[in-house]
Amino acid sequence: MVITADAGYRDNVVSHRIAESLRTAILDGSYRPGERIRQEDVAARSGASRIPVREALRMLAAEGLVTLVANSGAWVTRLTMAECAELYLIRERLEPLLLRSSMPRLGEAEIGRLAELTEAMEAAGTDVDAFLRADREFHLSSYAGxxxxxxxxxxxxxxxxxxxxxxxxxxxxxRAGAGNGASGGAGAGGGLGVTHLEHRLLLDCVRRQDADDAERVLVTHIRRTRLELEKHPEIFAP
Known part of the structure; x- marks a missing residue:
């Protein structure tokens, strides 16, 4: 009985380790949407059996990163343009509510970290990975309260x-910003200048505890990305 419990604990630890590795690879773009994740390959790379690999994939499916198909396998989640637009529309409505709820509970340390992340995004320049890491932390941290x-x-x-x-x-x-020799302009057609400005405005709203302004800025911020993505159907091609 003890052996079974120990084995179960080890499998659980391994599952979480595999899930973390796959999660990082999916989020950093090493896996593409619609790409198959083969259990046998993951098991071989991790030196594990397929049992913890299957559990890791179930974790990632619950997080929205992987799509599981019965008796077939696992694929990195891929969206159609309509599905992506729908998710952004939902985000436009839900995220401002979460930000409003979070803001009163963000202290000086949390706001200071948001300021650091704002600087980090601007300093990233054309380093997309660095920008995305800071951007993700900025927004999710702003909801942490x-x-x-x-x-x-x-x-x-x-x-x-x-x-x-x-x-x-x-x-x-x-790329647009680099082509223009600056980060100014609007949307993806003119670099990340407007994106940086919106982050600055959000930070200012949090500092001032102005939830109404924060909601307006955040809705515009999310909507602008959705509208720009809708101009590029090729992004969603299989």
């Missing part, structure tokens, strides 16, 4: 599912 619940879980899942498409938006914006 809200009580854990369904809204936070839904938003976190949608951030995972739309990660690839934010990367596409950011890459286009970074």
């Amino acid at each position: 809200a009580a854990p619940g369904e809204t936070w879980q839904i938003i976190h899942r949608m951030w995972n599912t739309t990660q690839h498409y934010r990367r596409e938006f950011t890459q286009r914006a970074a």
